[in-house]
Amino acid sequence: MIFALILLVLLVLSVVLNFSQLVSRFTPMKGGYSRTAGPRLEEATLEDNDASDKIAVLRIDGIITSGAIDQSGYSMVDVVKAQLKRAREDDKVKAVILKVDSPGGEVLAADEIYRAIGDFQKKSGKPVIASMGDLAASGGYYVSAPCRWIVANEMTITGSIGVIMDTWNYRGLMDKIGLRPVVYKSGKFKDMLSGSRSTNEIPAEEHRMVQALIDQVYGRFTNVVAEARTAAHEKNKDKGQELVPNWPEYADGRVLSGTEALKYGFVDQLGDFKTAVDTAKRVAGISEANLIEYQQRYDFSDLFHLFGKSEAPVVKVDLGIDAPKLETGRLYFLSPALVD
Numbered sequence: 001m002i003f004a005l006i007l008l009v010l011l012v013l014s015v016v017l018n019f020s021q022l023v024s025r026f027t028p029m030k031g032g033y034s035r036t037a038g039p040r041l042e043e044a045t046l047e048d049n050d051a052s053d054k055i056a057v058l059r060i061d062g063i064i065t066s067g068a069i070d071q072s073g074y075s076m077v078d079v080v081k082a083q084l085k086r087a088r089e090d091d092k093v094k095a096v097i098l099k100v101d102s103p104g105g106e107v108l109a110a111d112e113i114y115r116a117i118g119d120f121q122k123k124s125g126k127p128v129i130a131s132m133g134d135l136a137a138s139g140g141y142y143v144s145a146p147c148r149w150i151v152a153n154e155m156t157i158t159g160s161i162g163v164i165m166d167t168w169n170y171r172g173l174m175d176k177i178g179l180r181p182v183v184y185k186s187g188k189f190k191d192m193l194s195g196s197r198s199t200n201e202i203p204a205e206e207h208r209m210v211q212a213l214i215d216q217v218y219g220r221f222t223n224v225v226a227e228a229r230t231a232a233h234e235k236n237k238d239k240g241q242e243l244v245p246n247w248p249e250y251a252d253g254r255v256l257s258g259t260e261a262l263k264y265g266f267v268d269q270l271g272d273f274k275t276a277v278d279t280a281k282r283v284a285g286i287s288e289a290n291l292i293e294y295q296q297r298y299d300f301s302d303l304f305h306l307f308g309k310s311e312a313p314v315v316k317v318d319l320g321i322d323a324p325k326l327e328t329g330r331l332y333f334l335s336p337a338l339v340d
Contacts, residue, residue, distance in 0.1 A: 039074045039082045040297040047291035055280050055289045056087040056096045064105030064113065064139045064333075074296075077112045083294045084116055088124040093292075095284040096120070096128045097276050098147055104139030104334040107163065107217055111142070114224065118146040127283045131276035132156045132267070137255055139333030141266070142221060145228040148283060149240055150267040151276040152258035159256030159266065160335040161225065163217045165210065166327075168195045217331055222251055229265065236283075240268030255335065 046057060058080060066075050074082075087093045098117065104110065117128050130136075130147035137160035144150055152158060174181065174196065181196040191197065192206055229243050243265035250256065250264050261267045269275065281289055 039079050041082055041086055041294040042297045043086075043292050044295050045290060045292055049288050049290050051286075051288040051290050052092065053284075053286045053289040054090070054093045054292050055277065055284075056083070056090075056093050057291055057293045058083050058087075058096060058098050059293070060098060060100045060102050060113070060140065060143055062102060064102055064109045064143065066106055066109040066112070075109070077109050077116075079296065080113050081116050084120045086294050087126070088120055093126065094286050094289060095126055095280040097273075097280055098128055098130045098144065099133065099273065099276075100130055100136040100140050100144055101133035102140035102143075103135050103137050104142070104160065105332060106139070107331040107333055110139035110333050111220075113143045114146055117143065118228075121146070121148065127280065129276050129280045129283065131273050132158060132258065135335070137335040138162065140335075142224060142333050145225055146232075148232055148235060149269065149279050150232075151269045151271050151279060152261055152267040153272060154258045154270050156258035156261070157255050157335075158258065158261050159250065159254060161221055161251035162253035162333075163214050163221065164332050164334055165214060165330070166332075167193045169197070169199065170195045171198045213331075221333065222248060225251065225266075232268075236268070241265040 060076070060080070064076060066077055068075055084096070087096050120126070121128055127148035128146070130144035130150040132140075132144065132150065132152040134153075134156065136144055136152065136156060136158045141158050141161065171181075175198075183191055183194070183196070185191050188203070189206060189209070193210070225247075226243065233240050233242050241262060244250075244263075247264055247266075250260075250266075256264070256266065258267065258270055262270055269279065271279075277291065281287065
């Protein structure tokens with residue numbers, strides 16, 4: 001009875017809170033109602049230094065993806081854009097720290113975040129400082145490239161500048177069990193990247209087309225690095241690290257330590273998160289600032305999603321990392337060490 005009473009109280013509170021939030025989201029306007037779309041964010045203080053100025057901390061954790069990252073239905077790209085918008089509109093926010101701990105991810109998602117950071121700096125005049133954690137490789141470096149200043153730990157794993165597309169060929173296994181595919185297609189290359197063909201059935205033109213696509217996207221990556229790092233170097237008063245003249249030979253997919261990345265000009269400074277904070281204050285021209293972040297706010301009713309879940313029991317083996325599952329035909333800026 002007590003448990004039932006508690007559930008009843010929670011249900012009533014959920015209805016009341018959701019109704020009040022629904023009413024608060026809609027504002028009367030001529031011809032109807034409107035509400036603000038996008039992730040709902042609330043400001044949280046990470047470090048209160050009794051200052052009037054603020055530095056916003058944005059996190060890029062895990063695989064960079066354009067897919068929904070939680071029950072709200074918004075993607076990492078949506079959240080980052082919304083956070084940058086809040087930071088741009090708040091006059092007290094003088095700088096942003098992009099805290100990156102990512103092996104990379106989808107090409108388009110990384111490029112959207114890259115562009116959002118560039119637009120933010122251009123429109124607001126506020127600097128973004130990248131603070132690299134354990135891992136900021138491939139797409140993790142791509143989103144860091146437009147930042148005004150990049151700080152990495154000497155043991156940070158970064159670099160891995162390149163593009164990868166994954167597929168499987170399982171025709172040999174099919175032949176062993178006597179399974180033969182029957183394919184009807186409208187064009188010669190309509191079954192491109194299909195794993196059901198034997199290797200001698202794959203036309204040479206297909207190899208060339210796929211490689212040309214990889215080369216095109218890779219060219220975009222190297223142009224981003226060159227343009228972004230050159231622009232950052234020109235804007236920094238005391239000058240960050242310049243790319244070494246032969247830097248493209250280090251952009252061949254190899255991973256780099258933070259120390260190597262500094263040597264070749266891919267990052268500007270070695271240090272930790274505190275170093276990034278001090279740099280953000282220096283670049284923004286402020287002496288002190290409170291550290292804040294924008295956290296997603298969920299409806300109280302999200303709690304009740306837990307009661308509706310019924311998952312089949314599975315055995316999970318913890319290897320220390322969550323290796324990404326690559327989708328066939330999708331391009332990735334992703335460190336190959338984490339491709340399963």
